[in-house]
Amino acid sequence: DVKVTQSSRYLVKRTGEKVFLECVQDMDHENMFWYRQDPGLGLRLIYFSYDVKMKEKGDIPEGYSVSREKKERFSLILESASTNQTSMYLCASSPISGEGTEAFFGQGTRLTVV
Amino acid sequence: AQSVTQPDIHITVSEGASLELRCNYSYGATPYLFWYVQSPGQGLQLLLKYFSGDTLVQGIKGFEAEFKRSQSSFNLRKPSVHWSDAAEYFCAVGMYSGGGADGLTFGKGTHLIIQP
Numbered sequence: 001d002v003k004v005t006q007s008s009r010y011l012v013k014r015t016g017e018k019v020f021l022e023c024v025q026d027m028d029h030e031n032m033f034w035y036r037q038d039p040g041l042g043l044r045l046i047y048f049s050y051d052v053k054m055k056e057k058g059d060i061p062e063g064y065s066v067s068r069e070k071k072e073r074f075s076l077i078l079e080s081a082s083t084n085q086t087s088m089y090l091c092a093s094s095p096i097s098g099e100g101t102e103a104f105f106g107q108g109t110r111l112t113v114v
Numbered sequence: 115a116q117s118v119t120q121p122d123i124h125i126t127v128s129e130g131a132s133l134e135l136r137c138n139y140s141y142g143a144t145p146y147l148f149w150y151v152q153s154p155g156q157g158l159q160l161l162l163k164y165f166s167g168d169t170l171v172q173g174i175k176g177f178e179a180e181f182k183r184s185q186s187s188f189n190l191r192k193p194s195v196h197w198s199d200a201a202e203y204f205c206a207v208g209m210y211s212g213g214g215a216d217g218l219t220f221g222k223g224t225h226l227i228i229q230p
Contacts, residue, residue: 004157033217040123042204042222043158058217090157101208102148103218105157 003027004106006091012112019078021109023091030096032074033058033103034066037088049074050096081113116141116207120221127195128229135190135224137205146208147188148218149179153201161203164188175199200228 007022025032031050035043035058045058047066055066063085067075074093078085088110092103117140127133139145146165150158162173169181179190188205202225206218 035217035220040222043218043220045217045219048217092158102160102163105150105159107157108155110155 004091004093004104006089006106006109008109009107010110010112012114013078013081015082015113017078017081017113019081019111019113021076021078021089021091021111023074023076023093023106024072025074025093025104026072027093027095027104028071029093029104030071031094031101031103032068033092033094034064034074034076035090035092036060037090037108043090046076083113085111086113087111116145116219118205118207118219118221120203120205120224122224123222124225124227126227126229129197130194133190133192133195133199133226135203135205135226137188137190137221138186139188139205139207140186141207145188147179147181148206148208149173149177149188149190150204150206151175151201152204152223158204161190195226195228197228197230200226202226 004025013019033048034046037043044060049055049068065077088108090108091106094101094103119138148163149161152158161177162171164171164181202223204223205221
């Protein structure tokens with residue numbers, strides 16, 4: 001089975017801290033994604049990556065950055081955490097684009113910024 | 115840009131009754147459509163997907179969905195729900211440009227409540 005693992009289920013951070021959310025996938029997928037999930041808003045794409053060291057902005061990249069130094073690992077970075085970044089963060093991976101490609105999700109990280 | 119509308123925020127169904135969750139999409143090309151389910155505190159699990167071919171798609175846990183191009187819809191159905199089906203359901207459309215990474219565009223979700 002495809003496994004996408006997010007390093008933390010729950011995190012509590014202080015305003016202004018630099019926060020790292022880590023994601024690892026074990027299926028040699030080319031594509032990796034970070035989504036943010038908020039009640040009533042569904043999932044919104046923050047950033048995605050289609051190769052090592054490559055990244056593309058999604059719909060809501062402001063206040064975030066990402067890093068992909070190895071194919072299996074995709075990190076989301078909150079440069080200076082703010083309370084409006086309190087949310088559930090979901091990482092996903094998928095094979096290279098084409099028919100039949102679906103995204104596989106991690107279990108999510110619930111981040112609270114106080 | 116593509117978009118997905120799930121018009122029902124909450125749906126309450128009695129256990130054993132049939133279920134239909136609505137999904138409408140807007141997309142300029144042939145869509146790739148998905149239904150995901152999310153149990154409380156968990157990630158998303160794929161229920162089913164449509165890429166081409168038969169417009170009635172079977173998925174896991176007894177779910178099915180029908181793609182209707184004329185109505186831009188991809189509604190999810192189940193003939194008889196179980197209490198364990200209580201969850202959040204997301205419809206999504208994928209954009210495939212033939213190269214590079216592509217993200218899914220999700221609807222806002224439908225929260226399914228099962229009454230005993």
